[in-house]
Amino acid sequence: MADGRKNYFDPKVLAGISNLALRARWVVEGLMSGVHKSRAKGFSVEFEEHREYSPGDEIRRIDWKALGKFDRYFIKEYEDETNLRAYLLLDASASMNYASDGITKFDYACTLTASLAYLILKQQDAAGVVTFSNRVEAFIPPRAKRDYLTQILHALENRGPGGETNVGKILDDIAGQIKRRGLIILVSDLLDEPAQILKGLRQFRFKGNDVIVFHVMDPAELNLPFDGNILFEDLEAANLRVMTDPRTIRTTYQQVINEFIADMRKQCHDNAIDYQLISTATPLDRALASYLSWRG
Amino acid sequence: MSVFFLYPAFLIGLLAASLPILIHLLNRRKLQRIQFPAVRFILLSQKRISRSYRLRHWLLLALRTLAVVFLVLLLANPIFQTGAGLFAGGGPVSLVVLLDNSLSMTWSSDGNGFKQAKDAARLLISALNDDDRAALLPTNITGKENVRLKSQKDVLTRELDAIEIADGTANLTAALEKAYELLSEPAGQKEIRLITDMGLTGWDRFSVAALKRVDPSIPVKLIRVGRKEQPLNGSIKEIRLGGQTVGVNLPLQIEATLSNFGDKEIEDVLVQLSIDGQNKEQKLATVPPKGETSVSFQTRVGQAGAHGGQVSLKKEGLAGNTVTGFTLDAQDKLKVLVVDGDPQTSLVQSESFFLSRALNPAGEQGSSLFLPTVIVPDALNSAALDPYQVVILCNVAVLPDAFAANLQNFVRQGGGLLIFSGDKIQPDNYNQKLAQSLPADLREKKTGPEANGEKIDKFDLAHPALQIFTDPILSDSLKSSRFWGYTRANPRGKTALISLANGDPLLLEQKIGAGRVILVTTSADRDWSDLPLKTAYLPLLQSLGQHLAGGKRGHLDAGTPVNAAKEISLPPGFVGKSLRVTKPNKQDTEVPIVGEKDRALATITDNDRAGIYRVVLPAGAAKESGAPQIYAVNRPFLESRLEEISERELQAKLAPIRAEVIPIEALKEGGKRTDLALPLLALLIMTLLAEGWLGQRF
Numbered sequence: 001m002a003d004g005r006k007n008y009f010d011p012k013v014l015a016g017i018s019n020l021a022l023r024a025r026w027v028v029e030g031l032m033s034g035v036h037k038s039r040a041k042g043f044s045v046e047f048e049e050h051r052e053y054s055p056g057d058e059i060r061r062i063d064w065k066a067l068g069k070f071d072r073y074f075i076k077e078y079e080d081e082t083n084l085r086a087y088l089l090l091d092a093s094a095s096m097n098y099a100s101d102g103i104t105k106f107d108y109a110c111t112l113t114a115s116l117a118y119l120i121l122k123q124q125d126a127a128g129v130v131t132f133s134n135r136v137e138a139f140i141p142p143r144a145k146r147d148y149l150t151q152i153l154h155a156l157e158n159r160g161p162g163g164e165t166n167v168g169k170i171l172d173d174i175a176g177q178i179k180r181r182g183l184i185i186l187v188s189d190l191l192d193e194p195a196q197i198l199k200g201l202r203q204f205r206f207k208g209n210d211v212i213v214f215h216v217m218d219p220a221e222l223n224l225p226f227d228g229n230i231l232f233e234d235l236e237a238a239n240l241r242v243m244t245d246p247r248t249i250r251t252t253y254q255q256v257i258n259e260f261i262a263d264m265r266k267q268c269h270d271n272a273i274d275y276q277l278i279s280t281a282t283p284l285d286r287a288l289a290s291y292l293s294w295r296g
Numbered sequence: 297m298s299v300f301f302l303y304p305a306f307l308i309g310l311l312a313a314s315l316p317i318l319i320h321l322l323n324r325r326k327l328q329r330i331q332f333p334a335v336r337f338i339l340l341s342q343k344r345i346s347r348s349y350r351l352r353h354w355l356l357l358a359l360r361t362l363a364v365v366f367l368v369l370l371l372a373n374p375i376f377q378t379g380a381g382l383f384a385g386g387g388p389v390s391l392v393v394l395l396d397n398s399l400s401m402t403w404s405s406d407g408n409g410f411k412q413a414k415d416a417a418r419l420l421i422s423a424l425n426d427d428d429r430a431a432l433l434p435t436n437i438t439g440k441e442n443v444r445l446k447s448q449k450d451v452l453t454r455e456l457d458a459i460e461i462a463d464g465t466a467n468l469t470a471a472l473e474k475a476y477e478l479l480s481e482p483a484g485q486k487e488i489r490l491i492t493d494m495g496l497t498g499w500d501r502f503s504v505a506a507l508k509r510v511d512p513s514i515p516v517k518l519i520r521v522g523r524k525e526q527p528l529n530g531s532i533k534e535i536r537l538g539g540q541t542v543g544v545n546l547p548l549q550i551e552a553t554l555s556n557f558g559d560k561e562i563e564d565v566l567v568q569l570s571i572d573g574q575n576k577e578q579k580l581a582t583v584p585p586k587g588e589t590s591v592s593f594q595t596r597v598g599q600a601g602a603h604g605g606q607v608s609l610k611k612e613g614l615a616g617n618t619v620t621g622f623t624l625d626a627q628d629k630l631k632v633l634v635v636d637g638d639p640q641t642s643l644v645q646s647e648s649f650f651l652s653r654a655l656n657p658a659g660e661q662g663s664s665l666f667l668p669t670v671i672v673p674d675a676l677n678s679a680a681l682d683p684y685q686v687v688i689l690c691n692v693a694v695l696p697d698a699f700a701a702n703l704q705n706f707v708r709q710g711g712g713l714l715i716f717s718g719d720k721i722q723p724d725n726y727n728q729k730l731a732q733s734l735p736a737d738l739r740e741k742k743t744g745p746e747a748n749g750e751k752i753d754k755f756d757l758a759h760p761a762l763q764i765f766t767d768p769i770l771s772d773s774l775k776s777s778r779f780w781g782y783t784r785a786n787p788r789g790k791t792a793l794i795s796l797a798n799g800d801p802l803l804l805e806q807k808i809g810a811g812r813v814i815l816v817t818t819s820a821d822r823d824w825s826d827l828p829l830k831t832a833y834l835p836l837l838q839s840l841g842q843h844l845a846g847g848k849r850g851h852l853d854a855g856t857p858v859n860a861a862k863e864i865s866l867p868p869g870f871v872g873k874s875l876r877v878t879k880p881n882k883q884d885t886e887v888p889i890v891g892e893k894d895r896a897l898a899t900i901t902d903n904d905r906a907g908i909y910r911v912v913l914p915a916g917a918a919k920e921s922g923a924p925q926i927y928a929v930n931r932p933f934l935e936s937r938l939e940e941i942s943e944r945e946l947q948a949k950l951a952p953i954r955a956e957v958i959p960i961e962a963l964k965e966g967g968k969r970t971d972l973a974l975p976l977l978a979l980l981i982m983t984l985l986a987e988g989w990l991g992q993r994f
Contacts, residue, residue: 096333098332098333220332221332226328229326231328231330232330232335233332233335234332234333240339244338248353249338249341249345252341253337253338253341256340256341260337
């Protein structure tokens with residue numbers, strides 16, 4: 001049974017499942033079957049707006065105080081009956097379209113995003129999705145409706161990777177659009193200027209959001225396991241190419257990449273941002289587990 | 297200090313040293329393209345490591361190349377040698393020691409060079425191990441010597457002791473050829489050591505192309521016998537006769553040319569002339585640096601025949617050959633009977649006056665090669681011709697019968713007859729009495745005014761008696777003579793030796809038996825020509841006289857160089873016989889006489905020592921041919937030149953043979969040989985380990 005469960009999260013197995021919904025469900029159900037279901041904490045009844053009563057509305061929702069003021073019937077609208085609003089920000093730049101063996105970073109990130117959305121919605125929290133490259137490609141505001149997953153998955157499936165990454169600027173833009181505090185989950189390879197990325201993330205933090213960064217990387221990006229003379233062409237910048245024998249730079253490359261990761265981790269930590277480095281070879285349950293651990 | 301290889305053929309493997317570089321270049325050409333997201337990190341890594349990486353990369357390439365080089369060198373088995381390197385390690389040695397025993401070794405290293413060379417050879421012999429073999433060869437060889445490699449040191453030492461300095465130049469071609477022949481058998485190590493003074497003359501004659509056998513893999517090590525400082529260096533270049541002939545008791549002028557090879561003036565060198573072992577004359581001479589000086593001696597020889605002589609130099613510290621020999625063939629007096637057909641009270645008016653003075657200019661007995669006796673025609677009947685070599689008839693009108701018969705008999709037996717015409721001569725009498733003895737039929741006399749005299753148009757310079765006119769002064773003098781009276785003559789099939797401008801013959805010759813008859817169609821005095829007043833008259837008369845007396849005999853032979861062949865030409869009748877040659881060391885050799893074209897020839901090749909060689913000819917040969925009975929053999933002049941060949945010139949001359957020059961002092965210091973195989977193996981292992989370690993770092 002343990003082996004069977006393990007298969008749920010194996011990226012190679014997931015890569016064989018074309019349906020994202022099925023993939024997300026499989027991951028989450030697999031995960032949830034192994035943990036105790038926790039009770040929802042509290043019940044959020046945050047007022048959102050008034051609207052005029054129309055026949056069919058529940059009588060108990062009529063705001064009697066407003067009737068006294070305006071002599072008209074108003075119904076109190078509550079945003080969501082949830083204790084969390086989560087924004088899943090998915091990097092859909094061209095650099096995400098890379099797989100050294102099996103699943104691309106984008107597919108992995110999509111599955112992760114979908115799984116998180118499913119998990120969040122299943123826990124009756126609100127989940128929204130933003131996909132971006134060097135601009136916002138799709139913006140699905142968070143909702144706590146159970147059937148909202150369909151819209152999220154639709155947004156994810158409709159968009160393939162492409163364009164250059166500009167994480168810093170995009171985070172700035174998105175931070176401007178998000179009015180209410182919540183949870184920000186960034187799923188990206190972070191191949192941008194670290195200072196810009198962190199500046200964007202800090203914007204969320206300033207506004208009181210919690211932030212989780214899933215740094216998705218292919219194992220080849222971490223280890224550079226190639227041999228022979230190779231001309232490396234960048235997936236985003238067409239004119240960026242370099243010829244080398246990876247054996248000669250492997251150690252240094254690993255040093256450089258580890259320094260980059262360590263720097264990101266440290267900066268995130270300093271700004272109370274939860275940072276998770278996820279290799280596409282890593283089973284998805286570990287990524288979800290890190291979310292669950294944050295969620296408490 | 298040098299390195300040589302036991303198996304140099306493996307060195308071709310050094311080409312494999314280029315393999316790592318070729319592989320490196322081929323790898324660069326195999327390029328794979330990969331699209332990758334984190335290229336900027338690759339760039340960053342490359343920048344960070346580029347310097348140290350490049351260093352490691354080239355270091356790795358160098359290590360791989362070095363590994364191949366070390367492996368190839370290891371297979372070739374190098375031997376490191378310090379000093380002159382005696383033999384230790386590297387397997388059994390086959391060694392040929394060439395000892396320069398050319399004449400120049402006499403003066404090398406202040407006269408000690410040859411001894412030093414022998415000591416060096418002795419040292420080499422003593423350093424041989426039991427399984428080594430060696431041969432000892434002097435450079436002055438013919439190449440036909442029977443020599444073999446041997447391991448008995450005592451035999452080699454005895455052979456070494458027996459080698460002496462030769463009088464000739466080193467025959468390096470024959471010596472090296474012999475050495476290669478000896479070393480053609482398989483051996484662990486093969487070497488040729490040439491102990492030499494590097495004399496330029498020997499190497500001037502050497503050419504690798506002339507070697508019939510060469511093995512460039514066998515190194516030639518030259519052990520150089522040096523000089524402390526440049527000595528006075530000169531020798532006798534040439535000895536020649538100053539005058540025309542060599543006659544008994546006649547003044548004899550001998551000139552010697554001295555040559556100075558050095559940069560220092562040779563001052564007051566004593567030059568001595570000796571003939572037949574007697575010191576005749578000595579002079580002091582000074583020879584300028586790199587220059588020449590002539591020294592002239594005046595002397596006489598008292599006896600006819602062959603004489604041996606020498607010119608020698610005496611000067612403290614003079615290096616170079618100081619003695620040069622020569623031989624003289626002195627001619628005895630020629631007795632000439634002059635018949636004056638028109639004697640006068642006044643001698644000057646006599647027909648024979650100018651002729652007698654031409655044969656004996658000083659008029660004293662013994663001062664000339666010729667001893668003329670003048671008689672008048674009346675004495676002809678009682679004249680005995682036997683004591684004379686030549687009879688000259690000057691304007692003798694008629695020939696008495698008995699005298700004519702005697703005269704023809706005299707000529708047939710080898711006597712010479714010279715007939716001058718004149719106004720008294722009766723052509724018919726001559727034509728009748730001398731019949732076939734005359735070279736032409738005499739005809740009428742032709743006379744005219746002096747101003748209309750004919751000049752000489754042409755003369756036969758190839759004739760032995762007329763070769764003196766190759767001298768332009770004498771030639772011009774003869775051509776300027778005018779002939780206004782002469783007897784016309786019809787040559788009997790003979791071309792005139794001298795002709796007038798109108799084509800009439802002036803001088804004709806006829807050979808009768810063993811003798812000769814020369815007819816001059818003009819007079820001997822001034823009656824018909826002005827020839828007696830010309831410079832050409834005396835040499836013409838003397839030359840005709842010598843020719844009629846059997847040819848020019850008195851001469852000087854400056855000799856032949858050591859090891860050069862001496863040829864003696866004899867009449868054809870001596871083919872199949874032999875002559876005996878006695879060398880200066882009293883050693884006799886028989887030389888066969890062989891036929892060559894229309895003559896018999898004896899070629900004497902065994903002239904390996906300087907000095908006077910005596911020849912005993914077959915009976916009768918000396919009289920018939922005038923062949924020499926002695927000849928001189930001299931040391932080669934250039935062998936006295938102590939100039940050395942430079943190391944660079946030598947190596948260029950010996951290419952492709954590997955040559956190395958070692959000072960003789962280095963040999964004395966001993967030296968050592970080390971087999972480099974083990975150190976190379978260690979180096980190879982270290983290189984491979986370093987390569988492996990460095991290769992892991994990439």
